[in-house]
Amino acid sequence: MPNVGAELASVPFGKMIYDMASAIARSQVALDKASIELVKVLANTTFDYVPDVVETLLPNPRVINGPNGSPLLDSNQNPVTVTGVLVQTSVGDSFPLTLLQAGVNPTFYAFTNSTIEVKMSISSTQESSNTFSAGTSMTASADFLFASGSVSSHVNFTASNKYSYSVTGSSSMSTTLAPVPPPKNMMPRFFLVNAIDPTKITVSQS
Amino acid sequence: MYMVAFNGEFSQAASRAVQHHVRKCNGFTLMVMKTGIIAAFDDSLVPIVQSHPNVKLVGGVTLNPKGYAAERLQRIFSENLSKQLEVKGE
Numbered sequence: 001m002p003n004v005g006a007e008l009a010s011v012p013f014g015k016m017i018y019d020m021a022s023a024i025a026r027s028q029v030a031l032d033k034a035s036i037e038l039v040k041v042l043a044n045t046t047f048d049y050v051p052d053v054v055e056t057l058l059p060n061p062r063v064i065n066g067p068n069g070s071p072l073l074d075s076n077q078n079p080v081t082v083t084g085v086l087v088q089t090s091v092g093d094s095f096p097l098t099l100l101q102a103g104v105n106p107t108f109y110a111f112t113n114s115t116i117e118v119k120m121s122i123s124s125t126q127e128s129s130n131t132f133s134a135g136t137s138m139t140a141s142a143d144f145l146f147a148s149g150s151v152s153s154h155v156n157f158t159a160s161n162k163y164s165y166s167v168t169g170s171s172s173m174s175t176t177l178a179p180v181p182p183p184k185n186m187m188p189r190f191f192l193v194n195a196i197d198p199t200k201i202t203v204s205q206s
Numbered sequence: 207m208y209m210v211a212f213n214g215e216f217s218q219a220a221s222r223a224v225q226h227h228v229r230k231c232n233g234f235t236l237m238v239m240k241t242g243i244i245a246a247f248d249d250s251l252v253p254i255v256q257s258h259p260n261v262k263l264v265g266g267v268t269l270n271p272k273g274y275a276a277e278r279l280q281r282i283f284s285e286n287l288s289k290q291l292e293v294k295g296e
Contacts, residue, residue, distance in 0.1 A: 038265035041211045045241040049275055103273015104209070104244070107266030179266065204272075 007122055007167055016116055020173050024111050031109045036186060038106040042099040043188065049097035053089065060084035101190065107179045108186070114175040120167065127162040207269070210255060211242035213262040220260040227258045234290050236283040246287070 064080045066072040071079040133156040140149040184205060192202040210228065212220055225235050225243060231254055233247025244267065247255065256264045269276055269283075 034263070034265060037263055038209060038211075038267070041209060041241060041263060041265070042267070045209075045239050047239055049278075097275060099209075099239070099244075101274050102279055103270040103276035104267050104279065105270045105273075106209075107268055109266075179268075 008120065011118055011120065011169070013116075013118070016118075016171065016173075020114060020116060020175075024114060024175060028111060032186075035106050035108045035182075039100070039182075039186060039188075042104055042106060045099045046096040047099070047102075048094040049102070050092060050094045052092040054092075056088040056090070058086040058088055060086035100188065105182055105187075108182050109177050110180045112176045112178045114173070116171065116173050118169065118171045120169040122167050124165045125163070129158075129160050131158040132156070207236065207244060207246050207267055208252065208255070209242055209263075209265050209267045210245055210261055211263040211265075213260050216240040224258060224260050227261075228255060229290075231255055234287050236286050237279070244283070 060083075061081050062084050064072045064082060074080050134154065136151065136153040138149070138151045141147070187205055190204045192204070194200040194202075210224060212224065214220075221238060221243070225238070225245075228235055228243070228245045228247060231247050231251045233245050233251065233255070235243050235245050237244040242263075245255075252264050255261060269279060273279070
């Protein structure tokens with residue numbers, strides 16, 4: 001009779017866990033490398049950033065002309081003037097800004113939860129049957145000079161044993177990959193030096 | 207939102223090819239730069255976008271609201287997105 005406990009003990013849990021952990025570790029390294037590569041791309045991608053645009057509204061009075069092209073006059077024979085407006089635009093000098101400085105951060109991923117599930121079904125059936133039959137037959141005959149007789153007997157014995165044993169198993173592995181904030185060691189620090197007051201230095205990190 | 211980095215030197219043809227590829231994947235181009243584009247598409251389509259010969263790298267990115275130009279980038283993204291949505295609706 002097979003031992004169910006021995007069957008369960010033969011499941012290579014240790015190897016399965018090791019294989020899964022090893023695969024996760026390799027995947028994590030590959031993901032981190034891809035994210036670090038992305039940090040480099042973002043740090044080297046620049047666009048021209050215009051820090052400010054100043055618009056100044058200036059008065060711009062002008063005389064309105066009539067249908068014949070001459071200035072339009074009011075009831076006091078003074079030319080009609082309207083207070084126009086002139087927009088003076090001053091665009092600040094643009095400077096290159098990297099996507100990282102601008103606020104585009106790379107996404108890092110981490111495996112947060114991993115599950116190994118092993119399902120095993122063991123079934124064992126045993127069936128035995130015995131049949132026994134016995135019989136005796138006797139014949140006798142008598143004549144003038146002879147007499148005869150016979151006795152016969154039979155014994156039938158049948159024994160059958162049916163035995164079945166099956167083990168079915170399945171295993172599944174699942175893991176959860178979640179985006180996480182960039183690790184500080186992998187992100188550059190930004191030093192903002194105020195040239196007006198060089199003692200004021202602001203350090204920030206994404 | 208993904209950063210799709212170009213393979214090799216910048217060229218208009220390569221940039222357009224990648225943008226068309228993203229469009230075919232039902233994605234949207236949010237911003238175009240010389241090194242790549244920032245695009246929005248379904249997560250499951252990353253391998254397909256990555257498979258384009260002009261694409262070097264596809265990586266997920268997020269917009270940090272504390273970034274120096276985060277608000278401006280957000281405006282640029284939304285403007286570009288709205289133009290593409292209008293085209294798609296015709």
